[in-house]
Amino acid sequence: MLPNPTLDQLQVFLAVAESGSFSAAARALNRAQSVISYTIANLEAQVEMPLFERTGSRQPRLTEAGTAMLEDARRILSDLEIMRARVKGLKAGLEAEVAVAISVMVPADAMVDVLGEFREHFPSVSLRLDVGELGVVMDLVMSGRSTIGIGGAVLKQDDALVAERIGQSFMIPVAASHHALAKLGQPLTLADVREEVQLVVTDASGLTKGRDFNVLSYKTWRVSDVATKYYLIRGGLGWGGLPLSFVREDLESGRMVRLDLDAYEQRDYPIYAMRRLASPPGPAAAWMIEAFRSRLALCPTSADYLTGEAAAGAAAKVAAE
Known part of the structure; x- marks a missing residue:
C-alpha cells in the first residue's frame, strides 16, 4: 500500500528538521519528547525509509531521503495554511x-x-x-x-x-525622436500632421463605435491595443497620443519627444x-x-506636467546661456 503520512506527522517532521533536535521540536509543539520520537518512527515506517540519521551525533541529521521530503512537507503544510486562511476569510465574508x-x-x-x-x-x-x-x-x-x-x-x-x-490620467501626443514631426523642432499645426500616419487604438467593446478621439491625420493605422501602438510609435512608424505613464522614461531618455500640437486636445481623463x-x-x-x-491621488494633472515641463525648459535655457 502506498504511504499516507498524516498532516500531524509532517508537521512534527518539519519541526524536528527546522529546530535541529527532538527535544527542541517537543518544546516548540508543546508535546512530550517521546511523542515526537514515536511520531517520527511511525512516519519512517509509513515511507519505509529512515528520514533522520541518529548514530554518531548528538543531533539528528536529515538523511538523503529526509532532505528530499523536506520541501514536499513544507509545500503541503503551506497549502494547508492557505486553505485555513481562505476558510477563515470566507466565514468572515471575504471573497474567494x-x-x-x-x-x-x-x-x-x-x-x-x-x-x-x-x-x-x-x-x-x-x-x-x-x-x-x-x-x-x-x-x-x-x-x-x-x-x-x-x-x-x-x-x-x-x-x-x-x-x-x-x-485622473492624461494622454500626450508623441513621436520617436527620429520621426519627421520631431525633427521640425517647432510648434505644429494641423497642416503639419495631416499627411503623417497617426496610430489609433480601436475599441474592442464597441461602446465607442463611430467615435474618434483626437484623430487629426488623414492617414491612420488602427491597432488593437496601446502596447502595440507604443512600439510602433517608438519605432518611428507614426505619431499618436499615449498615456504619460507609458512614455515617461522614453521622454526623459530622448527616445521620444512630446509634440507641441495645440490642435491635440490635452486634458485630464x-x-x-x-x-x-x-x-x-x-x-x-x-x-x-x-x-x-x-x-x-499622487498622479500629476496635465496642467502640472506641462507647467513642470515649461519650468524645466526655462531652467535649461538659462543654464545654456
Missing part, C-alpha cells in the same frame, strides 16, 4: 476571488504597487486581472465578468452601474472605480478601490 478590470490609462507603477499590497493583505484571495482599452473596462464590469473596474470615462449611462471618480449596483464590493475589492484612490 476578486476579478478586476484595469484601464491602460492607470499608470503601470500604481497598478503594480496596489496589487503588491493586495497580495500581502489578502493572501488567500485569488485575483483575475484584465487590462483593457477604452470601453473594455466598462463592458467587463457591466457583463459581470469583472467584480470592479478601474478605468476611464463612463461611455454609456446605465442606472445599473455605480461609478466614482478616484483619480478621469479614472473611475466602477461596479454593478447589484454587486457591492466585498472587503478585498473595497480595499483595492481605496488603495487605487490613495495611489492615484
